[in-house]
Amino acid sequence: MSRLLRLAASGFLLCAAATLHAETVDRMVLSSDGVVLEVSSPASGIMRIRMGRRHLPEDASWAVSRAARSARLPLQVTRGGGAVRLSAAQIGVRIDPKTLRLEVLDAGGKVLLADLAGRAALSTQGFRLRARLNGDDHIFGLGDKTGTFDRKGGAYTMWNSDAWKFTQATDPLYKSIPFFMAVSDSGQSFGLFLDNTWRSTFDFGKTERGVLAIGAEGGPVDYYVMSGPAPKDVLQQYARLTGTPPLMPQWALGFQQSKWSYRSDAEVRAIARRLRSERLPADVIYMDIDYQDRSRPFTVNRAAFPDLRKLAGDLRQEGMRLVLITDPHIANAPGQNYAAYDSGAAQDLFLKLPGGQYYSGDVWPGAAVFPDFSRAKVRNWWGGLYAGFVADGVAGFWNDMNEPAIFNVASKTMPLDVVHRIEGDGFAPRTASHAEMHNVYGQLNSRATYEGLMRLRPDERPFVLTRATYAGGQRYAATWTGDNVSSWQHLKMGTQQLVNLGLSGFAYAGNDVGGYAGERPSPELLTRWFQIGAFTPLFRAHAETGRPDQEPWVGDPVQVEIRRRFISERYLLMPYLYAAAEHNSRTGIPLLRPVFLNFPKVLANGDRLGGSEDQFMVGEDLLVAPSPTLESPGDYKVELPGKGWYNYWTGQRLSDRSETVTPDIAQLPVYVRPGAIIPKQPLVQSTAIIPSGRLELHIYPGADCRGDIYADDGSSLAYKRGSFLRQRIRCEETPSGLRVQFDQREGSWTPWWNGLALHVHGWNGGTPAQAQVTGVKLATSFDPAQMVLVVQASDLVRGLVEIER
Numbered sequence: 087m088s089r090l091l092r093l094a095a096s097g098f099l100l101c102a103a104a105t106l107h108a109e110t111v112d113r114m115v116l117s118s119d120g121v122v123l124e125v126s127s128p129a130s131g132i133m134r135i136r137m138g139r140r141h142l143p144e145d146a147s148w149a150v151s152r153a154a155r156s157a158r159l160p161l162q163v164t165r166g167g168g169a170v171r172l173s174a175a176q177i178g179v180r181i182d183p184k185t186l187r188l189e190v191l192d193a194g195g196k197v198l199l200a201d202l203a204g205r206a207a208l209s210t211q212g213f214r215l216r217a218r219l220n221g222d223d224h225i226f227g228l229g230d231k232t233g234t235f236d237r238k239g240g241a242y243t244m245w246n247s248d249a250w251k252f253t254q255a256t257d258p259l260y261k262s263i264p265f266f267m268a269v270s271d272s273g274q275s276f277g278l279f280l281d282n283t284w285r286s287t288f289d290f291g292k293t294e295r296g297v298l299a300i301g302a303e304g305g306p307v308d309y310y311v312m313s314g315p316a317p318k319d320v321l322q323q324y325a326r327l328t329g330t331p332p333l334m335p336q337w338a339l340g341f342q343q344s345k346w347s348y349r350s351d352a353e354v355r356a357i358a359r360r361l362r363s364e365r366l367p368a369d370v371i372y373m374d375i376d377y378q379d380r381s382r383p384f385t386v387n388r389a390a391f392p393d394l395r396k397l398a399g400d401l402r403q404e405g406m407r408l409v410l411i412t413d414p415h416i417a418n419a420p421g422q423n424y425a426a427y428d429s430g431a432a433q434d435l436f437l438k439l440p441g442g443q444y445y446s447g448d449v450w451p452g453a454a455v456f457p458d459f460s461r462a463k464v465r466n467w468w469g470g471l472y473a474g475f476v477a478d479g480v481a482g483f484w485n486d487m488n489e490p491a492i493f494n495v496a497s498k499t500m501p502l503d504v505v506h507r508i509e510g511d512g513f514a515p516r517t518a519s520h521a522e523m524h525n526v527y528g529q530l531n532s533r534a535t536y537e538g539l540m541r542l543r544p545d546e547r548p549f550v551l552t553r554a555t556y557a558g559g560q561r562y563a564a565t566w567t568g569d570n571v572s573s574w575q576h577l578k579m580g581t582q583q584l585v586n587l588g589l590s591g592f593a594y595a596g597n598d599v600g601g602y603a604g605e606r607p608s609p610e611l612l613t614r615w616f617q618i619g620a621f622t623p624l625f626r627a628h629a630e631t632g633r634p635d636q637e638p639w640v641g642d643p644v645q646v647e648i649r650r651r652f653i654s655e656r657y658l659l660m661p662y663l664y665a666a667a668e669h670n671s672r673t674g675i676p677l678l679r680p681v682f683l684n685f686p687k688v689l690a691n692g693d694r695l696g697g698s699e700d701q702f703m704v705g706e707d708l709l710v711a712p713s714p715t716l717e718s719p720g721d722y723k724v725e726l727p728g729k730g731w732y733n734y735w736t737g738q739r740l741s742d743r744s745e746t747v748t749p750d751i752a753q754l755p756v757y758v759r760p761g762a763i764i765p766k767q768p769l770v771q772s773t774a775i776i777p778s779g780r781l782e783l784h785i786y787p788g789a790d791c792r793g794d795i796y797a798d799d800g801s802s803l804a805y806k807r808g809s810f811l812r813q814r815i816r817c818e819e820t821p822s823g824l825r826v827q828f829d830q831r832e833g834s835w836t837p838w839w840n841g842l843a844l845h846v847h848g849w850n851g852g853t854p855a856q857a858q859v860t861g862v863k864l865a866t867s868f869d870p871a872q873m874v875l876v877v878q879a880s881d882l883v884r885g886l887v888e889i890e891r
């Protein structure tokens with residue numbers, strides 16, 4: 087027994103005598119009636135709680151690294167009044183040693199989570215934690231779930247499921263991210279992450295009013311409570327545990343065109359050519375399952391695609407990259423010279439039934455076998471399967487069907503007794519049933535892909551898109567919301583899904599622009615989808631096989647022109663988006679955010695959660711405000727988080743904190759935070775094309791005025807070795823004008839721009855008397871109609887621009 091365990095155990099015996107004395111331990115273990123409870127604080131503001139019968143559950147995880155799990159901040163123990171109280175940095179716990187009920191407290195001693203079950207949570211069929219649900223808390227997160235935006239009053243199941251044409255009522259969906267955040271009307275927040283891969287349920291007062299119930303059929307009681315206090319703090323605490331998305335290659339932020347399926351070399355080329363000739367900027371074309379030979383992963387139908395390498399190479403010349411689908415189901419095709427099967431079978435890498443024979447399920451190739459991704463050896467092998475495609479110059483990969491989805495069975499997946507083997511990742515080597523591994527199968531599949539690409543191209547950032555995943559999967563792949571429907575309701579719901587994915591660690595998420603299934607979208611629906619999609623992190627148009635074309639050029643030229651304008655706007659905003667992406671890779675704060683993430687106080691405004699239900703923010707500064715009823719021509723009111731916001735399109739400053747909007751298909755209202763500095767670049771048709779000219783800095787004077795620029799080569803890992811550029815720019819209104827401060831630039835990267843153009847919006851001073859940087863006069867021009875003052879400057883590694891009215 088460790089010294090600490092002894093301390094903790096003896097402390098428990100002592101506590102009956104209500105002795106008041108303080109001690110410091112690095113974890114607390116209590117046991118009562120055969121149930122063992124352990125509390126530790128792996129980081130500031132985080133408590134980890136584990137519980138088991140007779141002994142604690144295995145200390146291992148697919149989501150939380152060993153380093154993050156085993157760090158232990160000191161816990162101050164006080165005992166009294168029949169309770170054990172632990173305080174750590176920014177968080178505390180009070181435990182009743184008899185019942186093992188506990189309360190998690192914030193730094194000020196306020197109860198965040200009041201457990202009602204204690205040791206009684208354990209039963210022979212798993213567990214059911216119960217806690218009081220605070221009256222004014224709203225609940226967000228849980229990944230790609232539909233349902234209501236605020237999850238309070240709802241109940242959700244974690245069980246990765248292929249959910250073609252899902253609806254607002256469909257649950258479970260494709261992913262299991264057993265993490266949520268509660269945010270009160272006052273903006274105070276806490277988070278809870280249950281690190282358990284079994285089928286689990288989260289009931290936010292649906293079954294029992296005012297009670298949060300979290301249960302699972304098996305697996306560990308192992309959860310983390312994060313004390314915030316701001317919603318952004320909760321996200322950073324969650325990122326500390328489960329990681330952040332790596333910085334994506336910049337091209338992944340470009341527009342991506344997909345379709346099930348572009349069926350031939352000629353068709354793929356034609357799509358690329360059309361995007362260019364229509365001047366619709368784009369970076370990626372996807373190849374869906376029909377590029378393969380008989381739907382067999384890691385094969386190519388050579389009749390349709392005789393020379394993939396040439397295709398990929400020629401497209402690259404046009405600034406266009408290829409992403410290929412590679413499903414996890416390997417055709418069960420022994421003796422047919424199918425390398426993926428033969429090599430996997432030779433090394434015994436496929437999942438088996440308890441009787442020892444392969445599990446074989448029907449999917450696209452017909453009968454198929456499934457790699458056991460829980461083994462490091464299998465993941466290595468899988469990663470190696472990409473060698474050919476990588477050598478051909480394929481840029482990224484798409485892992486679909488990895489719930490895993492199986493046809494022709496009621497469960498839509500493999501039997502629960504399929505035997506996985508666990509090797510590594512801190513787990514004891516052992517077998518595990520599919521019931522345990524199902525929810526993490528997709529995450530491990532995308533991890534194998536990501537790690538394989540890292541080995542094959544050690545200095546290139548992988549791009550992997552996955553459909554199914556588990557908490558922590560953001561370290562390996564971007565995701566999308568699966569098979570949505572071309573409807574106004576899906577467009578609205580889809581944005582809420584992306585917001586919740588962002589609040590669940592998945593900053594790179596998108597939904598099929600235009601809708602995947604159902605009736606073809608009306609021209610207006612398609613246009614709106616492109617407009618909104620242009621502001622979502624992963625901007626990918628996709629549609630089901632057999633449907634009429636829905637590429638952006640389809641239909642009325644007036645509609646096409648609107649779509650072109652919005653796709654182009656995304657490319658103009660690329661420096662802003664890329665800076666937000668880089669920020670995300672360090673902090674876990676997503677690109678797409680609910681308004682309340684940046685402005686928690688809006689929740690007190692009640693109405694549609696202070697607008698967060700329909701409006702969303704991109705980064706710190708842009709607020710996108712589609713109508714709450716997208717299909718309706720009726721006016722709607724946009725409430726802004728404060729006064730003095732700017733209209734992004736006109737640069738005009740609003741006099742009020744709300745605005746009534748009359749919908750117009752040619753427009754999507756976007757507002758800018760007063761105090762924003764937004765970098766923009768000249769229009770290019772692909773991120774592969776290096777812009778030339780000046781970097782524009784759009785300055786919207788206001789309080790807390792700041793903006794960031796970030797640049798690097800966009801695709802390699804050289805930025806980790808110092809080859810990047812990061813700079814903060816701040817502004818300040820003075821009685822006589824405006825000062826723009828360029829902080830010292832960090833990093834060694836030399837950017838493409840040959841100078842700066844400062845666009846000062848809302849400038850009412852006419853042509854300034856002077857603009858200068860350290861005595862050097864700068865050229866200016868003033869547009870009275872737009873109230874924009876443009877100041878030209880050379881590139882500034884640091885310095886102060888002073889503009890005098």
Ligand code: MIG
Nearest residue numbers: 346374375411486568569630
């Ligand atoms: O059973 O690869 O969600 O995006 O086009 C359908 C074909 C399999 C489902 C994906 C969808 C993709 C389709 N796939």
